[in-house]
Amino acid sequence: MRDGMPITESFSNQLDLFMAQTMAEKLLTQHNLAGEEVRAGGFLEARIDGAMCHYHAAEPMHDLAIEAGFKDGLPKVWDRSKVYVLLDHHQPTLSQKLADENAVARREVERLGIKCFHDSEPGIAHQMMLDYGLVRPGELVVGNDSHTLGYGSVNAGATGITRADMLYVLLYGELWFQVPQSIRVVLDGKRPDYPIAKDIILYLAGQYGDDFAQGMSIEYSGTLAPQLSIDSRMCLSTHGVEVGAKFAMFGMDEVTRQFVTTRTELPFEALSADQGAQYAREIRLSVDDMPFVVAKPHQFGNVVPVDEARGTRINQAQIGSCANGRFEDIEIAARVLKKHKVAKGVRFLISPASQQVYLQCLKAGLIETLIEAGAQVITPGCGICQPRVGFLSDGEVCITATTRNFKGRKGSAKAEIYLGGPLTVAAAAVAGEIVNPKEVFSGL
């Protein structure tokens, strides 16, 4: 789908002001332990503001500490109030092994005196980090999970790190980074009356490849950006990793301020790029002209307009994950299911991203609508995004608004997984096959 698409691309003017910095350059300069200004390409030791450790935090971390040479495990954490441990992913515990790991986690949290601990709360750690105001604008936050990038939605510099990196961070509150090149993704258009973020990121991956931002920092801007809800921004930032990015950030605005200040009283300093900052690349997308799209099996960038996959029979449809388990994703499904029933033979699974999101959906009456129409609501968590809940069998087809469609992601390597936005998924669930949402949703 590389031809005739409404995207223009240009390279930034190399003669721009020399001193101006991108968001990533500014963020890392402010966090540089050496106190010097850093530029794209440079290496630095950075000061970390927050460390998110999800369910793989404690036991593997304890084992790594022993492997490193600490006989009794981690001797300390650098700052007890900046380490966040959230036993998420699979709650209530799915196996004996997880139960035993969680027990180690509790012991470690206690021993190390970690202050913020969400013990066995159903949900996805990334959503809880945002729900509970644990990420502030301008902070440099790391997590032992690839989708940590999602906190860029609230103007933070956030990225996934490896477990060994995390051990280093827990000890010292510091970590090495290479300053990324920045890529400006300019989204222009009017906000439609349904979530659009998933289609945008899939579309970009289809157009530019699933690594178009490899190792880079994405800055989202354009006339659409301020109109996007925090939920939509979270989807776009979270999916930064699916296109290879290190950071995927939005600027600060009233929407962000409102979201953050209702969740935390701690002060923060917004992050913005300087006028004339140097971008390695700029991509413009006119969202109003964009078609609905799906990613066909088995890669995120294997994207076609939905009409090209039209008529593909499905066995399962899903909405959930750290990319799409948010209120607006579930709300659009409920709006579709108000007038339609889930097609016979289709299993439609919906999993809110956290207990807070679940509660919000319940209070809005969405859950009732979904269940009456034949959907199944799954406990918040990661199960829906992995082969943990709702396995697929050989030859089965699933369309899902989750993060990944890799081979075997939902069980059988002979199953076919399509990715789509929540509206496209809901439309497929009622049609029993992939359709253009315009065919079933009158709000378009």
Added chain:
Amino acid sequence: MGFDLNRLIRGRVWKFGDSIETDAINPYYQYPTMEELKQHTMEVYRPEFPREVKPGDVMIAGRNFGCGSSRPGLVLREVGIAAIIAESVSRLFLRNSISRAIPIFVVPGITALAEDGDTLEVDYPKGVIVNPATGATLPVNKYPAGIEQIFECGGLLQFAYERYIREAALAGRSGLEKQE
């Protein structure tokens, strides 16, 4: 355990495509233990890989190697892969490999340098990769000094431990006795 940057690596090539994901390298959902992983790594792309890979083999791949989750590729080292060379590597996989001192090289053009089953030589000190059969070569970039140090320590874990011991000694703390 560590990776000696000065050692010449010479091995038989396994060639893979673009965007090989960590689910394929490390399918831990289905196979949670290292022993199981060793029998299933990469099988969604090459079912014979776990059976036929030999210690000292090298892996080459297209762009975006190791995309997906933050899971490491330790299993590749466990089955004996001596080096991973790719057109480009996802940043987390690269970080993971550095952290665990797994030799990994980003070498644009690598997929045109060798075919499956060829032999390749990686000479990091000289900064060159050679296909001895064809004589074709490609340059290998040096890592910055800080990263080389992590490799030399045997990975970031060991690096972290050494720093702790050093600082504890400097501060004259009892941490040293406690941990040693």
